Amino acid sequence: MEDRIKLGVSACLLGENVRYNGGHKLDHFLRDTLGQYVAYVPVCPEVEAGFGVPRETMQLVGDVDAPRLVKTKSRTDHTDQMRQWAQKRVKQLEKEDLCGYIFKKDSPSSGLMRVKVYNEKGMPEKKGVGLFAREFVDHFPLIPVEEEGRLHDPKLRENFIEQIFTLKRWRDTLLKNPGTGGMVDFHSRNKLLLMAHSPEYARSMGKLVAGAAKMDQDAFRREYEAQLIAAMRLKTTTKKHINVLQHIMGYFKKQLSADEKQELLETFDRFRAGHLPLLVPMTLLNHYIRKYDQKYLKQQTYLNPHPIELKLRTYV
Secondary structure: OOOOEEEEEEHHHHOOOOOOOOOOOOOHHHHHHHHHOEEEEEEOHHHHOOOOOOOOOEEEEOOOOOOEEEEOOOOOEOHHHHHHHHHHHHHHHHHHOOOEEEEOOOOOOOOOOOEEEEOOOOOEEEEEOOHHHHHHHHHOOOOOEEEOOHHHOHHHHHHHHHHHHHHHHHHHHHHHOOOHHHHHHHHHHHHHHHHHHOHHHHHHHHHHHHOHHHOOHHHHHHHHHHHHHHHHHOOOOHHHHHHHHHHHHHHHOOOOOHHHHHHHHHHHHHHHOOOOOOHHHHHHHHHHHHHOOOHHHHOOHHHOOOOHHHOOOOOO
């Protein structure tokens, strides 16, 4: 990729001292590992909305679906101030070409899910969404979003990172070759990756691509992009990976010996049983792809959807 993926992020996660107590919540994976491949756009809603550092803590109160933002001790209501700032900020972020956003969990402004909302009795319900996070998601419904806490789960981490890399490739395609031909080529290269996330969407998108020549180009782009985002949001599973691995193996049925086929099948079985990470069968298949110069498979992003240094396919 010619330039780095741009991600919005809660500023405290990069080590900026913007928390209510003057501290931070540095996430080393985000800053030191993923940070090698992305360009962050840090945002701190509380500071940017004018609440300063340090500051009194705030909480969400009232209706879970339409909570108020209130200071914990003084009970001053700052809902309108935060919402007005958030509405302006998301419009500014339109210029950043973001491919994703990572929010700070539990924050009354930036929490994406299960944020505490206190009822009239002072009892919390973990069903809320931070005011800025809600504004962002409503304004950018197709941009991948996640919380930093959930990114410690290897499957959720892999899913989010595959989303942002795929969206970047899609946008690069539209810049370099915005015609229908470029979009069809993108689909061809990402077919197996889509199958690993959703065989149903992969089929639906295949039919859409087959009829692309008969559609208005802008209408085709919008529909394809909507289905692309929806497909990539669905998590891969062992079963779906096995389906793709067997599909890849089918390209070598005339070249592989009986012993080589058996070795592949045994590797698949061990991966299915949870004894091996996905990286093992993928490495073996990549060996055969290179050995037999399988050109169609060489261009498949499924084989290398993100930098190997991120170690996203090494967990069992």
